[in-house]
Amino acid sequence: MATAQQIRNGYIDYVLMNDEKPKSVYSFVKKLKISESDFYEFYASFESIEKIIWVELIVETIGTLQQQEVWNEYSSRDKILAFFYSYVEVLKKQRSFVIYSLKTTKDRFSTPDALSGVKPIFEHFAEEILNEGLETGELAERKFFSKRYKDALWIQFAFIVKFWVSDDSTGFEKTDEAIEKGINVTFDLFQRSPIDNLLEYGKFLSRNGHFKEKMRF
Amino acid sequence: MKEQSSIPVTKTQRSAKFVKTGFQIGGNYIKHYSKKLFNPQLTNDELNEDNATDIYKSLSELKGSALKIAQMLSMDKNILPKSYIDKFTQSQYNAPPLSGPLIVRTFTKSFGKTPEKIYDKFNLRSTNAASIGQVHTAELNGKKLAVKIQYPGVGDSISSDLKMVKPFAFRLLGMSEKELNIYIKEVEERLLEETDYELEVKRSIEFSEACKNLNNVVFPTYYPELSGKKIISMDWIDGHHLKEFLKTKPSQELRNKIGQALWDFYNFQQHELRAVHADPHPGNFLITPEEKLGVIDFGCIKEMPDDFYYPFFSLISTDVIKDKAKTIEAFRKLEMIHKEDNAEQIEFYYHAYREMIELFARPYTSEVFNFDNPDFFAQLYSYGEKISKMAEFKQARGVKHFIYVNRTNFGLYAILQELKAIVNTTTYKPHLK
Numbered sequence: 001m002a003t004a005q006q007i008r009n010g011y012i013d014y015v016l017m018n019d020e021k022p023k024s025v026y027s028f029v030k031k032l033k034i035s036e037s038d039f040y041e042f043y044a045s046f047e048s049i050e051k052i053i054w055v056e057l058i059v060e061t062i063g064t065l066q067q068q069e070v071w072n073e074y075s076s077r078d079k080i081l082a083f084f085y086s087y088v089e090v091l092k093k094q095r096s097f098v099i100y101s102l103k104t105t106k107d108r109f110s111t112p113d114a115l116s117g118v119k120p121i122f123e124h125f126a127e128e129i130l131n132e133g134l135e136t137g138e139l140a141e142r143k144f145f146s147k148r149y150k151d152a153l154w155i156q157f158a159f160i161v162k163f164w165v166s167d168d169s170t171g172f173e174k175t176d177e178a179i180e181k182g183i184n185v186t187f188d189l190f191q192r193s194p195i196d197n198l199l200e201y202g203k204f205l206s207r208n209g210h211f212k213e214k215m216r217f
Numbered sequence: 218m219k220e221q222s223s224i225p226v227t228k229t230q231r232s233a234k235f236v237k238t239g240f241q242i243g244g245n246y247i248k249h250y251s252k253k254l255f256n257p258q259l260t261n262d263e264l265n266e267d268n269a270t271d272i273y274k275s276l277s278e279l280k281g282s283a284l285k286i287a288q289m290l291s292m293d294k295n296i297l298p299k300s301y302i303d304k305f306t307q308s309q310y311n312a313p314p315l316s317g318p319l320i321v322r323t324f325t326k327s328f329g330k331t332p333e334k335i336y337d338k339f340n341l342r343s344t345n346a347a348s349i350g351q352v353h354t355a356e357l358n359g360k361k362l363a364v365k366i367q368y369p370g371v372g373d374s375i376s377s378d379l380k381m382v383k384p385f386a387f388r389l390l391g392m393s394e395k396e397l398n399i400y401i402k403e404v405e406e407r408l409l410e411e412t413d414y415e416l417e418v419k420r421s422i423e424f425s426e427a428c429k430n431l432n433n434v435v436f437p438t439y440y441p442e443l444s445g446k447k448i449i450s451m452d453w454i455d456g457h458h459l460k461e462f463l464k465t466k467p468s469q470e471l472r473n474k475i476g477q478a479l480w481d482f483y484n485f486q487q488h489e490l491r492a493v494h495a496d497p498h499p500g501n502f503l504i505t506p507e508e509k510l511g512v513i514d515f516g517c518i519k520e521m522p523d524d525f526y527y528p529f530f531s532l533i534s535t536d537v538i539k540d541k542a543k544t545i546e547a548f549r550k551l552e553m554i555h556k557e558d559n560a561e562q563i564e565f566y567y568h569a570y571r572e573m574i575e576l577f578a579r580p581y582t583s584e585v586f587n588f589d590n591p592d593f594f595a596q597l598y599s600y601g602e603k604i605s606k607m608a609e610f611k612q613a614r615g616v617k618h619f620i621y622v623n624r625t626n627f628g629l630y631a632i633l634q635e636l637k638a639i640v641n642t643t644t645y646k647p648h649l650k
Contacts, residue, residue, distance in 0.1 A: 069333055070341060074317065082318035089325065171326055176369045180319055 004042040007032065011049045016096050020104070021046050050101050051117040057094065058118050061087045062125055076133030077187040080126065080153065084179040088164050088172060099165055111158075119154065126153045133190070140192040149190055156182050315351060315368060317341040323366055327445035335443065336362065345500075349412060349516075354453060361453040363437065363513070365414070369447070372412040403617040407495070411516040418444045421451070421515040427490055428512075433478040435509045454511040456503030459635060469639075471508060476588065476638020478510040483629050484645035491526060495519035495621040497628035499635075519621035524550070529622070530647035533578040544571065553615045566614070576600060577626065580642050588630065589637035597627070 010032045014022055022028035025046070029039050043049050065071055065079075065086050074082060091098050105114040130149050133139035139149070159182065164175045320341060324332045332339035336355040343351035343366075350367040410416060418441050425436030435454070443450035457465065467475075479502070486493040494501075496517040503511035528550040537543045545567055548554040553570045554563055576597055580586040633640060 068321075068331060070317065070321065070331075073341075078317050081316050082321065085318050085322040089322075173369050176319065176322060180316065180369075184316070 007034070007039060007042055008049060008053065011046065012053070012094075012097050015100055019100065047113065050105070050114045053094065053097065054101070054114055055117040055121065057090050058087065058121050061090045062121075064090075076129050076136075076138050077183070079129045080187070081179065081183050083125070084156075084160055084183060085176070088160070088175055088179070091161070091164065092172070098161075102161070102165060115158075122157055123150050123154060126150045130190075139187075139190040140196060142196070146190075152186055152189075156186055315343075319369070320353070320366055323369070323447050327448050332364075336364075339364070350447075355450070357443075362440075362443075363451050363453045364443075365449040365451075367412065367414060367447040372409065399617055400620055403620055407517055407519070407621065410518070414444060414446055414449050417516050418449055420518055421449075424486070424490075424494065424515055424518075425512075428482065428485060431478070431481050431485055433474055433509045434482050435505060435507075435511050437511070437513060451513075454503050454505060454513060456505040456511050458503060459499040459632065462504040463635065469637075472636045472638050473640065474508060475504055475510055476633050476636045476640045477644075479629060479632060479636075479638075480640045480642065481644050482510065482512065483625065484642075487521065487625075488530075488645050488647050492518055492520040493622075493625055495625045497625055497632060499632060502632075517621075519618070519625065521618065521622065525616055525618040525622075526647075527650060529618075531649050532574050534581050534647045535649060538571065538574060538578070541567070551616050551619075555614070572600060577623075580630065580640070584641060584643050585639060586642050587639045588633035589639070590634070594630075594634055597630075 011022075011028070014028065014031070022031075025036060025039055028046075029036050043052070061083065065082055068082075071079070071082070101114045102112060105112040111119055127150050130139065130146075130153075134141055134146060139146070160175065160179055163178045164172060167175045167178075169175075320343075321331050324330065324335065328335055332341075332353075332355070336357045338356035340354045343353050345352040349371045350365050353364045353366065355362045355364050418439050421436070421439050422441070425439075428434060428436070437452040437454050440450040456462075462475075483493060483497070494512065494515060494517070496514060501512065501514040503513060505511050528547040531537045532544065532547050537547060545554060545563065548567065548570055549556075554566050558566065576593075579593060580588075
C-alpha cells in the first residue's frame with residue numbers, strides 16, 4: 001500500500017529527472033509499482049500533487065513561525081518580514097522543484113496554477129496580520145483601500161518568489177535585501193502618510209468652501 | 218530614534234541619495250546667498266553647518282561603507298571645516314537599526330538556530346550601530362554579551378559605494394579622481410577587510426593577547442564558536458563612551474590615566490607589533506567603571522611594512538629632520554618628493570612636508586606632552602586648511618600607507634585633546650635600525 005508521501009516523492013523525483021510531467025498516471029504508477037487506485041485515493045491529478053506540495057511548504061512556514069517565541073511580540077510589519085524570510089528558507093529545501101514548477105505552470109504573472117492553493121492560505125494569513133495592524137493603529141484605515149492591502153502583499157509574494165528563483169548570490173543574500181526593502185516600502189504605504197493628511201485637508205477645504213469668499217484679502 | 222528598516226541598496230537608489238544630497242547642498246547655497254543679500258555679515262559657518270547636516274543625513278541613511286567614509290572624513294579633522302566635523306562625529310555614535318526578522322534570519326543562516334536558542338536571552342532591539350552592523354545585548358550562562366551583526370549586502374555594496382562617494386569626496390578634498398585611485402584602493406581594501414567578521418574575531422583575539430600586559434587597557438573575551446561571517450559574540454563591557462565620560466567631569470589624574478592607556482595602546486602596536494588598530498574613533502572605546510580603557514573593535518588593522526616604517530619614523534624620532542639632505546632622502550623614499558620634481562618643487566615640498574612632520578612629531582619631542590594645547594591643534598587645522606587650498610597638493614603624493622597612519626595618529630591626538638590629557642610619550646618608542 002503506497003502512501004501519499006511516497007507518491008509525492010516519486011513525482012518530484014520523476015519531474016526533476018525528466019524535466020517534464022509523466023506522460024500519464026498509468027505510466028507513472030507503473031514505475032512506482034503501485035496501483036492506479038492507490039494514486040487516485042490521494043491525488044486527483046499531477047497538478048494536484050504540485051499544488052499540494054506548494055501548500056505544504058507554506059503551511060510548514062506558518063507553523064514554524066507561530067512556534068517562535070518572538071512571534072507574538074512582532075508588529076504586523078515584522079510578522080510579514082519574518083514570514084518571507086522563513087518562507088524562502090523553507091523553499092530552499094525544494095528549490096529544484098520550485099524552479100521546475102514555476103517554469104512549467106501556466107499563467108506565470110498573477111497567479112500560476114501551481115500556486116492556486118497557496119494564494120487563499122497566504123491571503124488569509126496576511127489578512128489576519130493586517131487586521132491586527134489596523135486595530136493597533138500601526139496601519140492606516142482607508143476606505144476601500146485597506147481591504148486591498150492583502151493584494152499588495154500577494155504581489156510582493158509573487159515578486160519575492162520569482163526574485164529568489166533567479167537569485168544567484170551567496171546564501172541568497174540578495175533575496176534578503178529584496179524582502180527587507182520590498183516589504184518595508186509596502187508597509188510604509190500602508191501607514192499613515194502625508195498624503196492622507198493632504199487628502200483630509202482637501203476634504204476639509206471643500207466642505208468649508210463658503211469660507212473661501214471671506215478668506216480673500 | 219526612528220527605526221530604519223531598509224538600506225538603499227541598488228546603485229541607482231544609492232546614486233539617487235547622493236543626487237538628493239547634491240540638490241540639498243545646492244539649495245543650501247541658494248539659501249545662503251539669498252540670506253547674504255540681506256545680511257552681508259553672514260559668514261560661511263552657517264552654510265557649512267547646513268551642508269554638513271544634509272551630507273550626514275544622507276550618509277547615515279546609506280549606512281555601510283558610506284557611513285564608514287563619513288567616519289573617516291570626520292577623523293581627518295585637519296582637512297575639513299569645523300562644522301563638517303561636528304556633524305560627522307555624530308555618525309560615530311548612532312545610526313538607525315534594522316528590522317527584527319532580518320536579525321533572526323541572519324542567525325538562522327549562520328547557526329541554523331534562532332538567537333533565543335543560542336543565548337539564554339537576546340534583545341532584538343539593537344543598542345548601538347557599528348557602521349557596518351549593529352550591536353545587541355544577550356545573556357549566556359549568566360554573562361552579559363555584546364553581539365555584533367553585520368548588515369546584509371555590505372560587502373557587495375562597498376565597491377559600488379566607493380565609486381559613488383569618490384567624486385563627492387574629491388569635491389570635498391578638491392583633488393582629481395585619477396590620481397587618488399591608489400588611495401581609494403587602500404581604503405577599499407581596509408573596508409572589505411572590515412566586512413570579514415571571521416578575520417576580525419581572529420585578529421581581536423590575537424591583538425588582545427598581544428596587548429594584555431598594557432596598563433589600564435582591557436579587552437572583551439571573544440567567542441569564536443558563537444561568531445560567524447556576519448556575527449561576532451563577545452563579552453559586554455560596561456562603561457562610558459568618551460563624550461559621556463567627559464560629562465562626568467573626570468579629574469585631571471583620571472584623564473591622564475586614560476590618555477596614557479590610549480597612548481600606550483597605540484604606540485605599543487605601532488612600534489612593537491608593527492600593525493595598528495587603525496580606527497581611533499571614540500565609538501571604539503569605553504571607559505569602564507574601574508577606570509580602565511576598554512577597546513571593543515578590531516575591524517580595521519593597518520600593517521606597517523619596513524619600507525614605510527623606517528623612513529617615516531626616522532623622521533619623527535631622530536635628528537634626520539635637522540639634516541636637509543637626509544630629510545629629502547626620506548621624503549623620496551616615501552614618495553612625497555617625486556623623481557621628476559625640479560629643484561624648485563623639491564624645495565617647496567621639502568618645506569611643506571617638513572612642517573607636517575614637525576607637527577606630527579611634536580608630542581614625541583618632549584618626554585611629557587600636554588594635549589590640552591589649543592595652539593598645537595590650531596596649527597594642525599590651519600596646516601590642513603592651508604594645504605587643502607594649495608594647488609600643489611591637488612595631486613597624489615606620499616605612499617598609500619599615509620592614509621591610515623595619519624588617520625590613526627591624528628585621530629589619537631584628537632581624542633587625547635578632547636581628554637585634555639598629559640601623557641608620557643616615551644613609554645613605547647620607535648625602533649630604528
